[in-house]
Amino acid sequence: MLNAQCSMLNEYSNKQCVNALNYWFNDNSLIIDNCRLIIAQKDFDAVISTTKERALERAAEIDERAKKGGKVGRLAGVPFIAKDNFLTFGGKTTAASNMLKDYEAPYQATAINKLEAEGAICIAKANLDAWAHGSSTENSDFFVTKNPHDKTRVPGGSSGGSAAAVALDMIPFALGTDTGGSIRLPASFCGAVGYKPTYGLVSRSGVVAMASSTDVIGPLATTVDDAALVLEVMSGKDELDSTTIDRNPEGYDLQTSNFKLQTSKIGIIKEYFDEGLEPGVKKVIGEAIGKIKTAGAEVSEVSLPSLPLALAVYYIICPAEVSSNLARYDGQRYGHFAREAKDLAESYEQAREQGFGAEAKRRIMIGAHVLSSGYYDAYYKKAQTVRTKIIKEFADAFKKYDFLVGPVSPTTAFKIGEKVGDPLQMYLVDIMTVAANIAGVPAISIPAGLADNLPVGLQIIGPQKSDRELLGVAKAFEELKS
Amino acid sequence: MSISDYTPTVGIETHVQLKTKTKLFAAVGNDARQAAPNTLISHICVGVPGALPVLNEAAIELCARAALALGTEPQKLSHFERKHYFYPDLPKGYQITQYESPIIAGGHLHIEVDDLKKCISIERANLEEDAGKNTHPAGADYSLVDLNRAGTPLLEIVSMPDIHSAAEAKAYARELWLTMKYAGVTDGDLYHGHMRFDINVSVSKDSKKLGTRSEIKNLNSFRSVEGAVAYEIKRQVELLEKSQKVVQETRGWDEAKQKSLAQRGKEEAEDYRYMPEPDIPPVELVDKYVRNIENKMPDLPPVIRMKLREIDVDNKVIEEVLDRPIIVPTVLEILGKNGPKSARLAIFWILHPQLAELETKQGKLSQIDPDWKKLKQLTDMVNEGKLSSNSGRIVFKELIYGSTSDWPKEIAKRLKLLQVSDQAEMEKMVAEVISQNPKVVKDIKAGQEKAIGFLVGQVMAKTGGQANPGLAQQLIKKQLGL
Numbered sequence: 019m020l021n022a023q024c025s026m027l028n029e030y031s032n033k034q035c036v037n038a039l040n041y042w043f044n045d046n047s048l049i050i051d052n053c054r055l056i057i058a059q060k061d062f063d064a065v066i067s068t069t070k071e072r073a074l075e076r077a078a079e080i081d082e083r084a085k086k087g088g089k090v091g092r093l094a095g096v097p098f099i100a101k102d103n104f105l106t107f108g109g110k111t112t113a114a115s116n117m118l119k120d121y122e123a124p125y126q127a128t129a130i131n132k133l134e135a136e137g138a139i140c141i142a143k144a145n146l147d148a149w150a151h152g153s154s155t156e157n158s159d160f161f162v163t164k165n166p167h168d169k170t171r172v173p174g175g176s177s178g179g180s181a182a183a184v185a186l187d188m189i190p191f192a193l194g195t196d197t198g199g200s201i202r203l204p205a206s207f208c209g210a211v212g213y214k215p216t217y218g219l220v221s222r223s224g225v226v227a228m229a230s231s232t233d234v235i236g237p238l239a240t241t242v243d244d245a246a247l248v249l250e251v252m253s254g255k256d257e258l259d260s261t262t263i264d265r266n267p268e269g270y271d272l273q274t275s276n277f278k279l280q281t282s283k284i285g286i287i288k289e290y291f292d293e294g295l296e297p298g299v300k301k302v303i304g305e306a307i308g309k310i311k312t313a314g315a316e317v318s319e320v321s322l323p324s325l326p327l328a329l330a331v332y333y334i335i336c337p338a339e340v341s342s343n344l345a346r347y348d349g350q351r352y353g354h355f356a357r358e359a360k361d362l363a364e365s366y367e368q369a370r371e372q373g374f375g376a377e378a379k380r381r382i383m384i385g386a387h388v389l390s391s392g393y394y395d396a397y398y399k400k401a402q403t404v405r406t407k408i409i410k411e412f413a414d415a416f417k418k419y420d421f422l423v424g425p426v427s428p429t430t431a432f433k434i435g436e437k438v439g440d441p442l443q444m445y446l447v448d449i450m451t452v453a454a455n456i457a458g459v460p461a462i463s464i465p466a467g468l469a470d471n472l473p474v475g476l477q478i479i480g481p482q483k484s485d486r487e488l489l490g491v492a493k494a495f496e497e498l499k500s
Numbered sequence: 501m502s503i504s505d506y507t508p509t510v511g512i513e514t515h516v517q518l519k520t521k522t523k524l525f526a527a528v529g530n531d532a533r534q535a536a537p538n539t540l541i542s543h544i545c546v547g548v549p550g551a552l553p554v555l556n557e558a559a560i561e562l563c564a565r566a567a568l569a570l571g572t573e574p575q576k577l578s579h580f581e582r583k584h585y586f587y588p589d590l591p592k593g594y595q596i597t598q599y600e601s602p603i604i605a606g607g608h609l610h611i612e613v614d615d616l617k618k619c620i621s622i623e624r625a626n627l628e629e630d631a632g633k634n635t636h637p638a639g640a641d642y643s644l645v646d647l648n649r650a651g652t653p654l655l656e657i658v659s660m661p662d663i664h665s666a667a668e669a670k671a672y673a674r675e676l677w678l679t680m681k682y683a684g685v686t687d688g689d690l691y692h693g694h695m696r697f698d699i700n701v702s703v704s705k706d707s708k709k710l711g712t713r714s715e716i717k718n719l720n721s722f723r724s725v726e727g728a729v730a731y732e733i734k735r736q737v738e739l740l741e742k743s744q745k746v747v748q749e750t751r752g753w754d755e756a757k758q759k760s761l762a763q764r765g766k767e768e769a770e771d772y773r774y775m776p777e778p779d780i781p782p783v784e785l786v787d788k789y790v791r792n793i794e795n796k797m798p799d800l801p802p803v804i805r806m807k808l809r810e811i812d813v814d815n816k817v818i819e820e821v822l823d824r825p826i827i828v829p830t831v832l833e834i835l836g837k838n839g840p841k842s843a844r845l846a847i848f849w850i851l852h853p854q855l856a857e858l859e860t861k862q863g864k865l866s867q868i869d870p871d872w873k874k875l876k877q878l879t880d881m882v883n884e885g886k887l888s889s890n891s892g893r894i895v896f897k898e899l900i901y902g903s904t905s906d907w908p909k910e911i912a913k914r915l916k917l918l919q920v921s922d923q924a925e926m927e928k929m930v931a932e933v934i935s936q937n938p939k940v941v942k943d944i945k946a947g948q949e950k951a952i953g954f955l956v957g958q959v960m961a962k963t964g965g966q967a968n969p970g971l972a973q974q975l976i977k978k979q980l981g982l
Binding site: 105111113118121123124125127222223224225226227229230231257258259260261338339341342344345346348350351352362366386389390391394398 | 543546547548549550551552553554555582584586588591592593594643645771773774775778779780781
């Protein structure tokens with residue numbers, strides 16, 4: 019049996035994996051009301067492709083093993099959706115880009131392998147901003163995913179497809195990547211739990227790299243418990259990723275934990291309540307903090323004066339790493355190949371011209387510029403200096419506080435097309451999420467309420483490697499709501 | 501004005517291929533000498549999305565050895581950078597190398613030219629990955645890329661511009677090869693490019709100022725290093741003498757014509773957009789680790805030279821022995837166990853062209869465990885005059901490369917190589933020869949002493965070459981009353 023206390027996970031019985039999966043894959047239009055995947059896809063464009071054949075094969079295998087009384091794992095038969103920048107078998111891995119639109123992965127991401135080892139089944143690949151560049155999923159080279167709460171609005175990004183799929187109850191959990199807020203922002207916009215672990219806690223092996231020094235992999239789920247269980251399965255040192263760290267020996271499964279808000283010291287990040295914060299969001303977050311206070315936590319305001327610089331730092335370091343990480347997509351060994359090219363130089367130019375969208379090109383140019391000789395010291399090096407300062411300010415704050423809280427985003431989900439023409443406005447969406455990435459600390463977005471019928475997420479940030487405690491306090495907050 | 505009015509200055513960058521079992525960042529075989537193209541590759545070598553480099557610790561140990569061999573310590577803290585450029589043999593679009601903090605940041609190498617000792621300082625040495633290999637089949641409208649070599653660990657050793665002649669350049673290249681080879685850092689197979697030299701040459705009339713330099717890359721023999729430096733010095737002086745300018749450029753070396761040629765290509769300096777490698781944590785070495793390696797360091801050329809000097813041979817012969825690292829342990833063991841006289845004989849046998857050729861083909865000297873008692877018997881026989889030095893070599897050859905388990909005495913007997921030193925028997929034969937050659941005897945008595953040689957030859961012929969020629973001559977003189 020699955021973990022009984024995991025709200026969504028216990029819908030599935032490992033004895034009926036195939037039946038359960040057929041429920042997702044059934045494409046008979048007469049029973050379309052029962053087919054979550056199709057509804058989600060038809061109206062919200064949450065997924066790019068399904069991995070139906072392989073998923074059904076794996077489900078049959080798990081059924082078979084269960085029948086024989088074999089070990090089936092803690093997530094046996096639980097379907098999930100992976101953001102399409104995770105390399106998976108059974109279909110294509112596109113990163114929502116034209117460059118990789120026909121790419122079939124020769125190996126699987128470590129995170130996927132670990133989930134499969136516990137019996138989870140990847141059924142589809144979620145839409146994203148191409149290469150995870152964006153905050154709205156509008157940068158997908160294929161189509162825009164719509165917000166489950168309002169089809170005219172964006173789901174947030176870049177893990178927009180994953181967040182929408184969870185919010186639509188398509189699956190109990192989805193995987194996302196968070197480089198500057200890409201899990202937390204869409205979780206906040208769609209009303210899901212989105213968890214960004216400590217940098218290095220989950221292996222990045224087999225995930226299309228965006229900015230390697232801030233990329234993390236994490237779950238989007240309906241409850242903190244589910245997110246914690248998925249993290250429990252995915253986390254830990256991986257010999258394929260040298261930046262991975264050991265997991266907490268006590269694990270992250272919250273079944274046995276009992277975190278109390280009363281004993282916590284919580285700092286409200288002053289800089290996140292400046293002008294620019296929508297009144298509706300401010301109200302929901304204020305109420306959430308009020309509840310935490312009422313529950314007995316010691317709450318006070320804290321200032322991290324360098325936080326306003328975090329976005330500038332991020333938009334130097336991130337494009338620099340993006341320009342480097344995208345250099346391998348030259349059309350020579352895999353990916354989009356420019357057939358008309360007459361020589362090598364043209365082949366490079368055309369493959370990249372045709373295979374990359376506007377945002378990828380923008381970041382490659384910014385990145386190449388800040389790394390170029392003569393500009394490196396002024397941009398990249400200075401950004402690293404400020405980064406160190408931000409890390410230190412967080413460390414100082416965590417000497418006084420167990421956790422820091424604030425909004426995830428200054429606004430609720432915005433209209434599709436609203437910011438697409440103005441990259442700067444789009445970048446500003448990340449203003450409250452990037453700092454956690456820059457500092458490598460864990461952070462969670464947890465639904466706190468609605469503003470004008472749109473979800474608002476509360477962000478809780480913990481010190482490095484405090485993932486177990488952070489999930490615990492998030493669960494305690496979750497329980498306050500109900 | 502002549503060439504002697506100019507001071508040439510030369511700096512050499514040497515790429516040393518480390519003899520690790522696997523590549524620098526991938527668990528794939530490192531020795532591509534016998535492998536079919538693209539058979540020693542993995543996701544990492546091909547630069548597949550999501551593939552992360554994982555540092556091979558064995559390479560770090562070899563770097564530490566290299567540092568110690570160069571008379572310095574490996575750096576306690578070093579890190580990797582990405583060096584960006586587009587080329588088909590560079591799958592990721594960047595090379596992982598070290599730029600700001602290389603693993604070796606100093607050291608020196610002693611060389612000797614015309615009995616003058618000189619110390620060449622090492623500026624730095626960085627650990628980096630090799631690129632693949634492009635081939636351009638003649639007449640074809642395509643090129644081929646072999647990635648077997650991509651990711652092979654290289655230590656790039658950069659000398660200070662302390663070299664001032666072609667002979668010094670050659671001596672430096674050779675001494676560096678010897679040092680790296682004996683330190684166990686590289687297999688040092690020059691034919692397969694295990695050591696490649698890039699030379700930077702400039703000339704100046706003012707010895708305090710450096711002239712404009714040109715660079716010649718990828719030289720793979722000491723001879724070509726010497727030739728290229730000599731040619732560049734001459735070329736540059738001739739240009740300056742004609743009041744022309746030396747262009748700062750990279751030139752190619754035509755080994756057949758012994759000429760450097762300007763290479764076509766961009767003249768502008770390429771901007772590699774160096775960036776810290778975020779996928780590999782910095783390398784930290786603790787003192788204990790370095791001391792452990794130091795304690796296991798094998799003898800290096802200066803020590804081996806000292807040991808070999810115990811044997812009474814020319815320095816030139818010692819260098820010839822050093823040039824064949826494979827035979828050094830054997831020679832030193834003979835020296836230790838059987839003494840210098842024995843070792844001296846062994847050296848001459850081993851260095852004999854015939855044996856050298858056999859050794860090149862079969863490489864047995866490094867594999868055999870010579871029977872010291874047998875070897876001692878053999879060298880004793882020669883030293884006692886029972887066997888000529890030449891016959892000794894033949895027995896030695898049989899001992900090493902033959903399939904016999906006989907003792908040298910038996911082999912010599914079987915091959916009829918034993919010298920006849922039995923007085924009585926020799927006297928009989930000498931008497932015979934004298935009576936058979938009255939005319940020669942007459943000549944000798946008339947003062948043509950040279951003709952004795954003819955009689956000695958006759959004695960040798962009678963004994964099938966087994967006579968001790970010294971004894972034969974002595975007896976002839978005696979019987980002729982000379």
